Amino acid sequence: TLKVSLKTPKKTNLFDHHMAVLDILTSSPDLKQKGDLELLFTSLFHHAGKVKPQGSQTPLKDLQKTAAHLAKLWLKKYKASMLGIKEDNILKLIENYPFPNTSQDSEKVLRHFIYRIGQDLIFKLIDLKIADSKAQNCPKQIKESLALRKKIQTEIDKKPPFSLRDLQLNGQDLIKMGYKEGQLLGKIIQSLMKRVLDEPKENKAKLLKKYVQEHYPIKLKQNLISKKA
Structure with missing residues (x-):
């Protein structure tokens, strides 16, 4: 019942x-x-x-x-x-x-x-x-x-970016920058999505590359991988 x-x-x-x-x-x-x-x-x-x-x-x-x-x-x-x-x-x-x-x-x-x-x-x-x-x-x-x-x-x-497809910097671009596929790559992409949702004007490849390089430097990534190994 x-x-x-x-x-x-x-x-x-x-x-x-x-x-x-x-x-x-x-x-x-x-x-x-x-x-x-x-x-x-x-x-x-x-x-x-x-x-x-x-x-x-x-x-x-x-x-x-x-x-x-x-x-x-x-x-x-x-x-x-x-x-x-x-x-x-x-x-x-x-x-x-x-x-x-x-x-x-x-x-x-x-x-x-x-x-x-x-x-x-x-x-x-x-x-x-x-x-x-x-x-x-x-x-x-x-x-x-x-x-x-x-x-x-x-x-x-207003047509701001509303999906990952709208990002002017995608996973392939990040791989070309030296980042490997995996958890960190996904974290970076989500971080970029949050950034352009906060500020749609930031959705430019040059600006997003600069943001990634400042917040996720390659050396730091390599050190993290070495520590885990």
């Missing part, structure tokens, strides 16, 4: 809430991704971690990881991939929901948020929050989500 722990202004249960979210996702004119299949599947599981066995005394520590785990089992069992949806996208959306309102945050914070979620999923995630807020009758959250969506679109339109 299962019981549901979900409190909303409407005092609805989890099933009714999910059905309300589904209805909004297929009909609301406020959404960018209305009717998107991956988003609809995500909505079925976005609060699934709040379902727990009758009599359970310990609350689930990580609701969204639990929800993602349940979703993964279901998607595989019923071969949802045959519908043309990407399981990883659904799991990523579930694992990153809910998220704090960032509509008042800086452009730098927004860029990091977009990078973490991905341009292909960010608006789906926001649509889920809008639908969730509508189902719970929370006009303030809806307004905040719409404002966030507008700010994110503005930032995307």
Whole structure:
């Protein structure tokens, strides 16, 4: 037997809430991704971690990881991939929901948020929050989500680097500079990505090479390898 722990202004249960979210996702004119299949599947599981066995005394520590785990089992069992949806996208959306309102945050914070979620999923995630807020009758959250969506679109339109493919200095360039493939190379690339997310103007090969040479000098790398050996 299962019981549901979900409190909303409407005092609805989890099933009714999910059905309300589904209805909004297929009909609301406020959404960018209305009717998107991956988003609809995500909505079925976005609060699934709040379902727990009758009599359970310990609350689930990580609701969204639990929800993602349940979703993964279901998607595989019923071969949802045959519908043309990407399981990883659904799991990523579930694992990153809910998220704090960032509509008042800086452009730098927004860029990091977009990078973490991905341009292909960010608006789906926001649509889920809008639908969730509508189902719970929370006009303030809806307004905040719409404002966030507008700010994110503005930032995307500026075309800053949002993926490793956008880096003007890549792994092959680093290898030519003398760095070997491995953990350090990956660390350098992630460091470069963080730098250009902080300051998009720094995404120039010359500037990034200088940054790498200053922060990851070849001699230091060789010494570290010698010590490990």
